[in-house]
Amino acid sequence: MKEKIKPWLYLLPAVLFLGVFMVYPIVDVFIYSFEEGYNSASQSFFGTGTFNYSYVLHDAYFLRALKNTFIIVIITVPLSTGIALLIALGLSSVKKIKELYQTVFFLPYVTNTLAVGLVFMLLFRKTPYTDGFVNMLLNALGMSTVDFIDGPYWAKMFVMCFYTIWVVMPFKVLILTSAIASVNQDYYKAARVDGTSEFRIFGTITLPMISPMISYLVITGFIGAFKAYSDEVAIFGTDLNSAGMNTIVGYIYDMLYGDSGGYPSYASAAAIILFAVVLTITTINLMVSGGFSVTGKAKK
């Protein structure tokens, strides 16, 4: 009897903490999302149903946020992972400068994202007084200038994706360089003695060996990109709706506190929709990446 209680006793603080700060809010949000006409002042509601969902799904702001989020996710996750892999491969093949460059590449990661955002804004902005650095470059190359911060949608999306990729890059490069470094050198030696081309070595040894790390990066990348918000604020300011660059999390935040504020039911419904989307994508990801297990256990 005593033996059965003991482990739970050890777990109690963690269970309590998770229960109060994670499970309870999730359940609460779920309940909120079905309460119609909730009034935060009186903490009362008219009835239950799916109206909140249908409101959110018909809200032009939400649809725009959904579209923005999906574009960011679909562009930045594969691109950042792919570029990070190229950089990591490059770094791994030049041993001597590896350590130095690892620090350099990691710098953006330890730098505050808001500060990085500010720099990006200054680089890409075009004001009546100055064209900004990027536009000066475009000018020099004989291309027409464009305001990336307050201009056409594609330009803003370009900056947004560029920035997102930039910010996540160091972490991915670091993870991938260490994954590549941890592959047993004997595999490479054996392959080289057998006259294997570098290209085939990459495809048949390096890639399968580091694939668990790649799927880890893709999965966390998807989750992170779906939850993007602060990056957008860093570049376009807090009024993301008028900039047309809002994201789902930004929409949720606006619904809770923004100018249109005080609609926790709508916010909850949007949060549950986001949760469902992320859950679906992650499940698909896990199912796909299960095929590349390095431990050699065949997938069933």
Place this chain on the structure above:
Amino acid sequence: MKITLKHLTKIFPNREKGKPDVVAVNDFDFSIPDGKLVSLLGPSGCGKSTALNLICGLEKPTKGQIFFDETDVTERSPRDRGVGMVFQSYALYPHLTVRKNIIYPLKNFKGDKKLTKEEMNRRAEEAAKLVQISELMERRPSELSGGQQQRVAIARALVKMPEVLLLDEPLSNLDARLRLQTREEIRRIQQETGITTIFVTHDQEEAMSISDIMVVMKSGTLHQMGEPQEIYDSPANLFVAKFLGTPPINVFEGRLEKGTVYIGNDAVLKIRKPGGGDFSDMPVYVGIRPEGFMPDAEGSFVAGLKALEVMGRDTSVVFTHDDTVSEVTRAIISSKKGLNTGDGVVRFSVLPEKLHIFDKETETRIPFEV
């Protein structure tokens, strides 16, 4: 294929400043005849793996040349040398089945050497049959025992039908019984295929039992090359004598005095220079193989008895002697007849062919006649 090394040297720069560079392979200059199994024997860190890596092309020599038959391959990449290699860790690709592991090298063939899928499968199955793993083809390496993995590694090295096979301590990950079994297996495969094979090991017994020719090395330097029995019977120097044989040779401080080998006060053996002539007096190391002691009540070699260990057929006599340099001194005798242990003293006579004397300075063996 005959392999010839000409003044082959590999020096690794030392990363720590002020420390001397590591000479991993020092001026190797010898030939390995076609179709023989040659073992590279030496203690850990003496440069055995480096020598193999030079031969297969994974490392570039600092100096010297490598010839396959009459062709200089020093500047060739591993791909163009076409040797088969088995690594100490086997280096089987864990995400591929045994079949795919074995086929792996075949897929690198280009041009008119390119094989069809059927041919690849056929060759893989042949190789698998040779090492007797035909029924394991669809498993992954993690689902195999150490010995089976080892065979897969050999099959993968053999499948491209190399003319040179390099094995880097292929047995060191196996348990004692499997080692014995696998080493016979390697011998059998080598003899069936006739591939020139270099077998690296730090286990002298393994090297003695498996090889046609043995190369004994230490700290990158070749100490002796020859047939195992020949090296055992006439070691070039004290290191080789000590490195070969279990239990190891017993070494004593001794001297030559009026043509007689003395250990302490015991006049062990009367000797002459080969072809006649007397030795001048000098201090020497005297090495006597454990099997060189004969219990003899009248024997000239007197020692204190420490322990008698019965090892089935033979008996091991652990004894003490004031002039010994070895940590343990022992004799292996087949019969206890004549071994008088009453007063804690044992007397032996010594077989001349099991006794070696070594120069005290250079530690090289001094040949003699009785």
